[in-house]
Amino acid sequence: MRMRTLGPLVACAASVALVSAARAGEPAPPEPAATPETVLVLPLVVQPGVPDWTGVAVAEVVLDAVALDNANNFLTLKQLDSVLRRRDQRLNDVRVPLAGPELAHTLGATRLVTGTIMAHGDGLSIDLQSTSIKDGSVFAQAHAEGPLKTLPKMAHGLAIEISKQTPKSPMTMSPTALEQLARCAIELDHQSLAPRARTFMSGAKLELASVPCDAALKADSKLGLAHAYHAILTALHGDNAGARKEAAAVSRTRFVPIASLAEWFAARRANDIEGSRKVLEKAVLAHPGFLHAIGYLGEDRQELNEDAAAFEWWRKYLERAPGHPWATARAGRALARLNKMDAAIAFTQKALVSSPNDPELLIELASRYIDAKRLDEAEKILIPLLTVKPPRPLAALRLGYLYQTQGKLKSAREQFLKAVTLAQRDDEARTRAIAYADLAQVAGKEGLLDNALEALRAAAHEGMRKLPCEAPELVQWKGNAEFDQVCASAAAQPPGPEEEDVVSVELQ
Numbered sequence: 001m002r003m004r005t006l007g008p009l010v011a012c013a014a015s016v017a018l019v020s021a022a023r024a025g026e027p028a029p030p031e032p033a034a035t036p037e038t039v040l041v042l043p044l045v046v047q048p049g050v051p052d053w054t055g056v057a058v059a060e061v062v063l064d065a066v067a068l069d070n071a072n073n074f075l076t077l078k079q080l081d082s083v084l085r086r087r088d089q090r091l092n093d094v095r096v097p098l099a100g101p102e103l104a105h106t107l108g109a110t111r112l113v114t115g116t117i118m119a120h121g122d123g124l125s126i127d128l129q130s131t132s133i134k135d136g137s138v139f140a141q142a143h144a145e146g147p148l149k150t151l152p153k154m155a156h157g158l159a160i161e162i163s164k165q166t167p168k169s170p171m172t173m174s175p176t177a178l179e180q181l182a183r184c185a186i187e188l189d190h191q192s193l194a195p196r197a198r199t200f201m202s203g204a205k206l207e208l209a210s211v212p213c214d215a216a217l218k219a220d221s222k223l224g225l226a227h228a229y230h231a232i233l234t235a236l237h238g239d240n241a242g243a244r245k246e247a248a249a250v251s252r253t254r255f256v257p258i259a260s261l262a263e264w265f266a267a268r269r270a271n272d273i274e275g276s277r278k279v280l281e282k283a284v285l286a287h288p289g290f291l292h293a294i295g296y297l298g299e300d301r302q303e304l305n306e307d308a309a310a311f312e313w314w315r316k317y318l319e320r321a322p323g324h325p326w327a328t329a330r331a332g333r334a335l336a337r338l339n340k341m342d343a344a345i346a347f348t349q350k351a352l353v354s355s356p357n358d359p360e361l362l363i364e365l366a367s368r369y370i371d372a373k374r375l376d377e378a379e380k381i382l383i384p385l386l387t388v389k390p391p392r393p394l395a396a397l398r399l400g401y402l403y404q405t406q407g408k409l410k411s412a413r414e415q416f417l418k419a420v421t422l423a424q425r426d427d428e429a430r431t432r433a434i435a436y437a438d439l440a441q442v443a444g445k446e447g448l449l450d451n452a453l454e455a456l457r458a459a460a461h462e463g464m465r466k467l468p469c470e471a472p473e474l475v476q477w478k479g480n481a482e483f484d485q486v487c488a489s490a491a492a493q494p495p496g497p498e499e500e501d502v503v504s505v506e507l508q
Contacts, residue, residue, distance in 0.1 A: 040109035177220035444473030
């Protein structure tokens with residue numbers, strides 16, 4: 001139960017083979033006759049003199065074409081963002097397109113689409129290529145030149161050429177709409193749509209994002225992706241019914257992955273769990289390469305402790321993308337919750353084969369060792385992760401829990417405080433809340449009521465509604481007026497969406 005509360009970090013890593021069925025004690029998912037590629041489209045490199053939004057704009061158009069083709073798996077830009085958040089980067093960060101192979105490994109892609117946009121006279125010159133992650137071979141190349149106002153037409157032509165598919169209708173032919181769409185995507189990038197997604201955008205941030213999203217729709221009222229982003233904003237403004245209606249209308253006329261995710265997001269915020277599931281199940285049935293949706297359906301079951309059902313969704317994921325590291329690690333987590341510890345560890349070890357230094361996957365493996373009470377092995381993994389850059393506060397949180405279980409209270413307190421210090425981003429509120437709750441329990445073991453109260457108040461301030469007031473370490477103070485008031489006040493707060501543990505890939 002204690003480790004359920006912590007909930008391990010979503011792992012995203014390189015594409016590797018699934019552990020054998022016999023070793024895992026579970027039937028292996030059948031591989032498709034022809035395994036589809038898993039395509040990652042990165043924002044393009046933008047050279048000096050070119051508007052910074054153009055790299056994201058072209059990526060959105062190419063990704064739209066890949067999704068409509070319905071032949072291969074595809075990774076959304078929000079799945080990419082789930083990795084970038086851990087690196088303190090955004091979609092339009094100049095470092096992103098330069099880290100193509102590394103990001104492809106992390107996200108489990110087998111094919112990578114990259115490109116460059118250069119100034120060319122009074123216009124632009126765009127080069128795209130699609131390459132194999134396995135051997136670097138080039139699948140397709142494309143080139144276009146023209147004035148900035150023709151970017152939608154150029155991007156659409158490039159998308160068709162690079163994906164070698166039958167032409168589909170363009171996303172938009174309005175240069176203004178495409179520019180504002182890209183700006184909207186950039187402003188919304190860090191807002192997760194995952195099962196426990198916390199509201200990252202509010203107030204000034206929300207209003208800032210609304211400006212380009214509204215402008216995109218004003219320029220092209222039929223732009224489905226703009227409606228999808230607008231639906232997310234509508235949900236963040238509290239109108240879940242309006243958001244669901246707008247997103248559903250998009251899906252009736254064109255497959256827009258973000259529209260399905262927006263409808264799911266609004267349904268989840270309205271606490272319509274069954275309705276949200278139906279949205280993504282329908283999308284996956286029609287578009288089986290929609291890995292983002294499959295991942296959310298697996299996460300959804302895990303968040304509700306439906307671990308057998310969660311494992312089945314990870315199997316479905318692995319049927320489409322055999323050996324996908326994140327899905328493999330999440331399947332391992334589900335097996336641990338089903339008390340199949342050896343299989344859980346084996347799955348997670350397999351996820352690390354081609355990316356042995358991936359911090360998220362190493363935290364997952366340490367978590368599996370903690371589940372199995374193999375604490376020495378977990379400690380050896382976690383200690384080096386405390387110095388990884390950017391910091392991984394969840395490593396300190398896990399290590400603190402490990403020390404707490406061993407009765408090393410001083411060491412546990414040090415790690416929980418370190419987790420609080422390192423978890424500075426808005427989307428890490430849940431990590432801070434858990435660390436404070438753990439500090440309260442350490443104080444309970446030491447008999448320090450004032451310290452426990454201070455930590456519990458801090459956990460509540462970070463959004464924790466169900467404080468560990470019934471934990472063995474704290475129950476000693478039930479009946480104390482101040483203790484009871486802190487616990488009751490937190491529980492009385494209106495329920496809200498919880499933050500995801502991490503970044504999913506969303507992976508998701």
